[in-house]
Amino acid sequence: MKEKTFVMLKPDAVKRKLIGRIIQRFEDKGLEIIEMKMLTISRKLAEKHYEEHKDKDFFESLVEFITSGKVVAMVVEGERAVSVVRKMIGKTNPLEADVGTIRGDFGFSTPDNLIHASDSEDSAKREIDLFF
Ligand code: CMP
Numbered sequence: 001m002k003e004k005t006f007v008m009l010k011p012d013a014v015k016r017k018l019i020g021r022i023i024q025r026f027e028d029k030g031l032e033i034i035e036m037k038m039l040t041i042s043r044k045l046a047e048k049h050y051e052e053h054k055d056k057d058f059f060e061s062l063v064e065f066i067t068s069g070k071v072v073a074m075v076v077e078g079e080r081a082v083s084v085v086r087k088m089i090g091k092t093n094p095l096e097a098d099v100g101t102i103r104g105d106f107g108f109s110t111p112d113n114l115i116h117a118s119d120s121e122d123s124a125k126r127e128i129d130l131f132f
Helices: 011-015 019-029 043-049 059-066 081-089 102-106 121-131
Strands: 002-009 032-040 070-079 115-117
Touching: 002 019, 002 081, 002 121, 011 019, 011 059, 011 070, 019 032, 019 070, 019 081, 019 102, 043 059, 043 121, 070 081, 081 102, 081 115
Parallel strands: none
Antiparallel strands: 002 070, 002 115, 032 070
16 A cells, blocks of 8 residues: 655755755655655744654754754655655664664764654654645
């Protein structure tokens, strides 16, 4: 079954000029980019997108980071896209992410861990509606 998932390249990925290399991985895998745009997220959108983390101690630094520069938002489609993309991006903490994953290969800290992807089909629907 084809699924859609929401993917966002964070300000650190854009600043480090990794957009092309990251998107290449999704295309190489056989996934399709069906929507894409570059934008600077407002504080309001950031707080809504990350509302499940609003009580965490890192919430404020996360919102500040994600609004600190341009991001690339996209909708990625493919067979079991939600779990396939999560596998490709790796664990939240890049120091624990497996080599071969995007965070494992390019990242070294949080919250600047390069990329976000929806963790379920429900989150994907919610996040796609927020951004597109
Ligand atoms: P993301 O997959 O976008 O979802 C929530 C984000 O919060 C996560 O990636 C990180 O950028 C950030 N995050 C998660 N855990 C921590 C943490 N312990 N300290 C700082 N930022 C974090």
